[in-house]
Amino acid sequence: MLTLPEVLAASQRIAPHIHRTPVLTSRGLDALLGKRLFFKAEHLQKTGSFKARGALNAALELQNPKGLIAVSSGNHAQGVAYAAGILRVPALVVMPSDASPTKKAAARAYGAEVYDQGVTVENREAVAEKLAEETGYTLIHPFDDLRVMAGQGTLALELLEQAPTLEAVLVAVGGGGLISGVATVVKALRPEVEVIGVEPETANDAQQSLQAGRRVSLPQAPKTVADAVRTLAVGERTFPVMQRHVDRILTVPDEVTLQAQRLMMERLKQVVEPTAGLALGPVLMGYPLPQRVAVVVCGGNWMP
Amino acid sequence: MLTLPEVLAASQRIAPHIHRTPVLTSRGLDALLGKRLFFKAEHLQKTGSFKARGALNAALELQNPKGLIAVSSGNHAQGVAYAAGILRVPALVVMPSDASPTKKAAARAYGAEVYDQGVTVENREAVAEKLAEETGYTLIHPFDDLRVMAGQGTLALELLEQAPTLEAVLVAVGGGGLISGVATVVKALRPEVEVIGVEPETANDAQQSLQAGRRVSLPQAPKTVADAVRTLAVGERTFPVMQRHVDRILTVPDEVTLQAQRLMMERLKQVVEPTAGLALGPVLMGYPLPQRVAVVVCGGNWMP
Numbered sequence: 001m002l003t004l005p006e007v008l009a010a011s012q013r014i015a016p017h018i019h020r021t022p023v024l025t026s027r028g029l030d031a032l033l034g035k036r037l038f039f040k041a042e043h044l045q046k047t048g049s050f051k052a053r054g055a056l057n058a059a060l061e062l063q064n065p066k067g068l069i070a071v072s073s074g075n076h077a078q079g080v081a082y083a084a085g086i087l088r089v090p091a092l093v094v095m096p097s098d099a100s101p102t103k104k105a106a107a108r109a110y111g112a113e114v115y116d117q118g119v120t121v122e123n124r125e126a127v128a129e130k131l132a133e134e135t136g137y138t139l140i141h142p143f144d145d146l147r148v149m150a151g152q153g154t155l156a157l158e159l160l161e162q163a164p165t166l167e168a169v170l171v172a173v174g175g176g177g178l179i180s181g182v183a184t185v186v187k188a189l190r191p192e193v194e195v196i197g198v199e200p201e202t203a204n205d206a207q208q209s210l211q212a213g214r215r216v217s218l219p220q221a222p223k224t225v226a227d228a229v230r231t232l233a234v235g236e237r238t239f240p241v242m243q244r245h246v247d248r249i250l251t252v253p254d255e256v257t258l259q260a261q262r263l264m265m266e267r268l269k270q271v272v273e274p275t276a277g278l279a280l281g282p283v284l285m286g287y288p289l290p291q292r293v294a295v296v297v298c299g300g301n302w303m304p
Numbered sequence: 305m306l307t308l309p310e311v312l313a314a315s316q317r318i319a320p321h322i323h324r325t326p327v328l329t330s331r332g333l334d335a336l337l338g339k340r341l342f343f344k345a346e347h348l349q350k351t352g353s354f355k356a357r358g359a360l361n362a363a364l365e366l367q368n369p370k371g372l373i374a375v376s377s378g379n380h381a382q383g384v385a386y387a388a389g390i391l392r393v394p395a396l397v398v399m400p401s402d403a404s405p406t407k408k409a410a411a412r413a414y415g416a417e418v419y420d421q422g423v424t425v426e427n428r429e430a431v432a433e434k435l436a437e438e439t440g441y442t443l444i445h446p447f448d449d450l451r452v453m454a455g456q457g458t459l460a461l462e463l464l465e466q467a468p469t470l471e472a473v474l475v476a477v478g479g480g481g482l483i484s485g486v487a488t489v490v491k492a493l494r495p496e497v498e499v500i501g502v503e504p505e506t507a508n509d510a511q512q513s514l515q516a517g518r519r520v521s522l523p524q525a526p527k528t529v530a531d532a533v534r535t536l537a538v539g540e541r542t543f544p545v546m547q548r549h550v551d552r553i554l555t556v557p558d559e560v561t562l563q564a565q566r567l568m569m570e571r572l573k574q575v576v577e578p579t580a581g582l583a584l585g586p587v588l589m590g591y592p593l594p595q596r597v598a599v600v601v602c603g604g605n606w607m608p
Contacts, residue, residue, distance in 0.1 A: 043573045044573055048573065262607070265575050265607065265608075266575075266607060269347045269348055269352065269574060269575040269576070269604035270573060270574065270575065271569050271570075271573040271574065271575055272573070300573035303566070303569065303570060304569075304608025
């Protein structure tokens with residue numbers, strides 16, 4: 001089980017290489033949506049997403065790694081490539097062949113080699129394990145690793161300082177690495193603050209899992225515009241943290257996710273990914289929520 | 305002639321209603337372009353552009369106005385609408401009928417009435433003067449007004465504090481309201497800092513005017529993606545300030561403007577207008593420039 005001290009240690013460890021991202025607000029957007037909203041701007045993080053935090057924390061805990069390998073739809077790949085650059089070792093990232101060209105190019109721009117031949121969402125972990133054996137590089141899991149979860153949680157330490165009056169946090173859920181880190185911090189320091197996961201309607205495996213009390217897998221790669229949360233199931237290590245600390249999971253249809261993304265671009269003037277729109281979705285849906293709500297803007301690696 | 309004390313007074317006057325916008329930086333972009341760049345983020349200003357500064361300063365100097373009228377391709381309209389809202393008087397904005405729907409909608413969202421029937425870039429000032437007579441409202445010129453110029457100059461007071469090491473400032477030039485305000489401040493406080501105007505290749509009336517020593521008008525509305533600088537000539541009041549304080553004017557073709565806009569969206573994760581890309585254009589063009597360059601990001605009222 002992830003604990004607060006591990007997140008505090010991660011925060012110290014990664015601080016020299018990571019931005020303390022700002023919290024953005026807009027009175028116009030607040031008036032439009034009838035809430036006080038705090039946007040934790042991880043699209044302004046190194047590599048353009050929060051994934052740099054977890055990847056770097058995991059990498060800095062390794063003893064003389066020969067190289068790093070990542071399995072990722074994109075942002076974790078850039079995080080691992082960034083971490084490898086800091087450690088001055090090679091990075092190899094395994095991406096589905098249909099991952100966005102922007103994300104592939106970005107991983108390469110951070111100095112990684114991209115491996116995508118014949119890779120699908122379903123087979124990518126097996127491919128990566130084989131590559132790890134062949135190369136002797138260390139595989140850094142995108143979410144099911146306590147060091148990664150601790151790294152992602154560091155953004156919540158900042159958020160609680162930056163928006164001390166908040167009553168709830170909305171977090172997009174894929175494998176659960178981000179929300180397990182965030183929930184660990186929030187429930188240790190401010191247990192009255194609600195931690196709310198958000199999933200696409202077509203990819204509600206975390207919601208089903210929490211309801212069933214066991215990890216439920218999607219039968220196949222889900223179709224959703226929120227490309228950062230297309231994982232088939234939450235992790236073995238993230239699930240118990242979610243069971244203990246996450247208050248509820250809400251679902252959002254893709255059309256609302258895109259509407260929310262557009263609204264963030266129009267009103268905040270920020271370039272954000274569809275998955276960042278997903279986290280704002282519940283506010284647009286009219287789900288009952290407290291008045292002062294933080295939205296984790298998970299990334300900005302997207303172009304019109 | 306505009307003077308520093310007028311800009312200082314404007315700064316005091318408008319401060320309660322205006323954001324002190326941040327200066328954004330990106331090490332990645334600096335490395336890519338070989339400069340140290342400071343982006344003065346006026347797309348994050350109230351109304352999404354610097355125009356709120358000048359419009360508000362002019363409006364706050366009026367004695368009990370009955371209402372305000374603006375002639376504008378868009379951003380000044382929103383600025384005047386915003387100012388009218390603060391004064392609690394009506395706003396009427398005259399826009400070319402082919403102005404972007406986003407800008408019309410935004411002016412209406414700020415409570416203005418939009419007048420665009422039969423309005424063109426060429427006849428809009430005459431239309432506005434007629435409307436002013438009919439309604440008794442006060443016309444606020446988009447640039448050729450010392451109070452407006454003083455308001456725009458307030459951003460330079462902030463910039464010099466926020467980026468004290470800068471050696472040059474790049475400013476898009478339309479009618480010259482922004483650059484005359486900025487140049488007045490910079491040359492009063494830091495005369496060694498270069499003030500460089502930027503125009504589209506197809507709309508280089510300011511460059512021609514400074515070379516000729518008299519105001520040169522474009523024969524017709526120029527075709528350029530930089531829609532905020534489609535004015536036919538610089539102003540009677542802005543021109544002498546530009547003659548005294550502007551070091552040089554550079555021109556940029558539209559394709560470079562769009563490339564620069566895209567780069568700012570990709571690397572800074574900010575939604576900016578094409579005209580903001582125009583100001584960065586000279587860096588991409590390889591024009592000889594000092595090492596530490598500020599770019600005025602004039603606005604963000606644009607959507608993909």
